[in-house]
Structure formats: C-alpha cells, structure tokens
Amino acid sequence: MTTHDVPRSTLRTADLVPTGSLGLRSRKMRALLSGLGIAIGIASIVSVLGVTRSSQSALLAQLDQLGTNLLTVANGTSGQGAEQILPTTATSMIRELPHVQSVAPTAKLASVNVYRNDHIAAGRTGGRSVRAADAALLGTLDGSLLAGRFISNDDSPVTVLGYSAATTLGITDVSGNDRVWVGGHWYNVVGILKPFTLAPEIDQAAIVSFQSAEHLLGYNGHPSRIYVRSDTEYTAGVAGLLGSAANPEDPSRVAVSRPSDALTAQLQVKQSGAGLILGLGAIALLVGAIGIANVMVIAVLERRTEIGLRRALGATRGHVAAQFLTESLILATLGGIAGIAIGAGVTLGMSVYRGWTTLIPPEALYGGLLVSIAAGAIAGLYPALRAAHLPPTDALRTA
Structure with a gap:
C-alpha cells in the first residue's frame, strides 16, 4: 500500500461541538466558574446600556412633556437663601416682551x-x-x-x-x-x-x-420669583431680555434660569456615569478572558495523554487546535448568552421599579455576543496552538 492509499484523518464540522465540549462536560464546575467572568462582563455592559437608554428615554419624554421653554426670573438671594424682591413693574414689563406666552409672578413671604x-x-x-x-x-x-x-x-x-x-x-x-x-x-x-x-x-x-x-x-406688592413661558424657538432670545425688562436699573442683579437645564444635566451625568461603568465591565470581560485562557492552558496540561493518543491515531495538529479552540469558544459563548440574559433582566427590573419603558439597544445584545465570542477566540488561541504543537511521543511518555 502506497502512502497515497493511506486514508487521511478528517474531523467533520458536526463533530467539533461534541469533541470541543468534552472537557467542559467532564469538568462542569470549572467550566461554570470560568464562564462566570465573561458573563459578569457582558451583563455589566448590557445592563448599563439598557438602564442608561431606558432612563434617558424617560428623561427625554419628561422634557418633551414639560417643555424647555419655561424660564424663571429672580433677583438673587440673600446670604440665608431668602428670595429678594423684584420691582413692582417687573411682571408688566416682562409681559410686553415679544414671544412671551404667559407670565406668572409669585412672592415668597x-x-x-x-x-x-x-x-x-x-x-x-x-x-x-x-x-x-x-x-x-x-x-x-x-x-x-x-x-x-x-x-x-x-x-x-x-x-x-x-x-x-x-x-x-x-x-x-x-x-x-x-x-x-x-x-x-x-x-x-x-x-x-x-x-x-x-x-x-x-x-x-x-x-x-x-x-x-x-x-x-x-404683602407689599413686590414679586420675588416670576415664571415665564416663551415660544420654544425663541426661548434663548427671551432669556437674554428678561434681566433688563425685570429690573431696568440694575439688570445684572437679575438671575434668569431655565429649569429644564437640570434635566439636561442629568442626561449628561448619566452618560458620563455609563461610560465609567462600561469601562469596569470591559475590565471584568478582560479578567474573564484571562480566566478562560488560564483554564484552557491547564486543560492542555491535564490532557496531554489524550492529545498524544489522538495524534498517534492520525489526528492532525489542526484537528487538535480546532478541538481546544472550539472548547474556548463554547465556554465564552455560553458565558456571553448568560451575561446578556442577566443584563436584560437587570434592565427590566430597574425599568419596572422606576416606571420607565424598557429599552435595550440591539447593538448591546448582538454586540455583547460578538464580543464574548471574540474574547473566547483570543483566550483560546494560545492554548490551542500549544496543544497542536505538543509532540505525540512526549505526550504519551508522560502518561
């Protein structure tokens, strides 16, 4: 029989998952703990993106409902925080400004x-x-x-x-x-x-x-705080005129503010906070990937005999590498799916508790899965190559 008559060793694609999951099925607790790092990282990313999007949606809806065209006019405050009086003519003067819809004076007694x-x-x-x-x-x-x-x-x-x-x-x-x-x-x-x-x-x-x-x-007839509702597209222009209209003698003393700016600031704070937590989630994901790599290296050392026997029976280096890389991918994928489920659950629970509409960005779902798969591929690459280049005679000698 010539060398051309020797059947080539093959590994079907359908056999990759059963073969690659063998180590995970035999060491379930180790697999669970290894995938936990990936799950925590993905759950952090999904939940942060989901909670942030849901809360931002609620704030934007609140802004749309309340409007951004409300302005307040005050004459500063005292050292004790008490509102100072405005001129008695302030209300009537403000009503004369263009693009002012309504004016409501108040006076804190x-x-x-x-x-x-x-x-x-x-x-x-x-x-x-x-x-x-x-x-x-x-x-x-x-x-x-x-x-x-x-x-x-x-x-x-x-x-x-x-x-x-x-x-x-x-x-x-x-x-x-x-x-x-x-x-x-x-x-x-x-x-x-x-x-x-x-x-x-x-x-x-x-x-x-x-x-x-x-x-x-x-009461002496002086208002201390005036609420002004303007045409939305002219709010900034009206705000610039309120000081001189409310107190012509000393416009610099008049404090004009837009209350909706506080909600806008909340949006910015949520975005900056989300970025920080996303960074922590990325660190958790990195730690999880390192954990998978460590486990896979240990698995290669523990299964030297198996690797040597398979090589002796005709398995190629590519087959061995594919087996261990598949194991790493399965572990990371399962961790990613678990993380997505946990993150979605956290978002749903927080939304129900806060009364928000639950919104999870689609990119957080498929992106989280892709990131976990990529992390598994990177984490399993070195152990797979190490297993593939393990000489079968050396592996069998250590049995």
Whole structure:
C-alpha cells in the first residue's frame, strides 16, 4: 500500500461541538466558574446600556412633556437663601416682551409660615413656605391639581398646598373644611397640587392669592420669583431680555434660569456615569478572558495523554487546535448568552421599579455576543496552538 492509499484523518464540522465540549462536560464546575467572568462582563455592559437608554428615554419624554421653554426670573438671594424682591413693574414689563406666552409672578413671604394648627411652636416649619401667586401660575407651569381647585384672584382666606407641603402637613381633605394656620390666620385648604418637576419650590409651598396676602399677610406688592413661558424657538432670545425688562436699573442683579437645564444635566451625568461603568465591565470581560485562557492552558496540561493518543491515531495538529479552540469558544459563548440574559433582566427590573419603558439597544445584545465570542477566540488561541504543537511521543511518555 502506497502512502497515497493511506486514508487521511478528517474531523467533520458536526463533530467539533461534541469533541470541543468534552472537557467542559467532564469538568462542569470549572467550566461554570470560568464562564462566570465573561458573563459578569457582558451583563455589566448590557445592563448599563439598557438602564442608561431606558432612563434617558424617560428623561427625554419628561422634557418633551414639560417643555424647555419655561424660564424663571429672580433677583438673587440673600446670604440665608431668602428670595429678594423684584420691582413692582417687573411682571408688566416682562409681559410686553415679544414671544412671551404667559407670565406668572409669585412672592415668597419671608416672615410668614404655615402650620397644621395654631399650637405648633414657631419655627417648626418643616421646610415649608408661603407663596403669593395668581391664577396664571398653574397654566404657566403647565401643572395640574391632585385634588380640589386652584386659587382665585380675590382676597378669600383659602390656600392650595404643594404636594410636599400637603404630605408633611397631613392634609387630604380639600372640601374647604380643613384649615391650616398661615401667618396668624386660618386658611381653608381648597386644593392640592401634583408635584412640579421644574419648580420644586412650589411643592413645599402653601399658595395664597396676592389679594389675600396683601389683606392679611402684609404683602407689599413686590414679586420675588416670576415664571415665564416663551415660544420654544425663541426661548434663548427671551432669556437674554428678561434681566433688563425685570429690573431696568440694575439688570445684572437679575438671575434668569431655565429649569429644564437640570434635566439636561442629568442626561449628561448619566452618560458620563455609563461610560465609567462600561469601562469596569470591559475590565471584568478582560479578567474573564484571562480566566478562560488560564483554564484552557491547564486543560492542555491535564490532557496531554489524550492529545498524544489522538495524534498517534492520525489526528492532525489542526484537528487538535480546532478541538481546544472550539472548547474556548463554547465556554465564552455560553458565558456571553448568560451575561446578556442577566443584563436584560437587570434592565427590566430597574425599568419596572422606576416606571420607565424598557429599552435595550440591539447593538448591546448582538454586540455583547460578538464580543464574548471574540474574547473566547483570543483566550483560546494560545492554548490551542500549544496543544497542536505538543509532540505525540512526549505526550504519551508522560502518561
């Protein structure tokens, strides 16, 4: 028989998975621990991308709902954080500006507090304040009532409580029969507001009308904070004119802000935080790949006899290398699939808890799987080549 008549050793593609998974099936705990590093890295990447995308979507939806065209005008604050008064002409001057949709002046009554009853010791305010306003406030802030009605432009001793103020005071009845003690006078509670994302100071306030504040609480006619709703495309231009309109004598003292900028800043913080955690996920993935490489090197040393026997029976170096490389790929792929499942589960749980819409970028799913496969290929390359170049006589001699 000539050398051409000797049958060539072959390894079918269909045999790669059973052959490559032999070591994993015989050492299940080692395989589980080895794949855990890949799973943790992929889970970190998928969950960070998913949670970030879901939270960003919620913030963007909130921005769309609340609008970015709300501006606030104030005259700075004192050293104690109290709002300073604006000129009495500020509101009317701002209303004359072009592209202004609505204006809602308010005045924080610095020396007036709200209590549950007249037996509460002075100073125990719980962080609550009293703020004079008019009926335009609700529409300008695009807010709504949780219960009851809003104040009218008259001197009736009634109040509408912000959400936090109502909660701390323990007020739920808005029929007008429940009262609070405001600046030495009883005020009937006629409404409770829903939370204001863009105006948290309203949440802590008891809102009374300007007429009532002037008649009973010593209000002097000066606003301290004005809310302005502008045409969206002209918001920046309107903001540039508010200082001189509110206080022509000293525009530099006027502080103009856009409350929606806080939500935009949250988006930027989430993006920067996501980048940091993605870096940690990449480190975990690297550690997992190193763990697989280490396990595969040990497997080559432990299975020298098997390698030598296969080579002696006709297996080529390529067959041996393919077996160990397949084992590494299977291990990394299973770890990647587990990581994707864990990451998706974390994203879903966080979204349900926060009330977000669950959004997982498709690239996080297929990208995570591709990255895990690539990590497995890189991790298994050296052990596979080492196994392939192991001389069969030396391998059998160590048996």
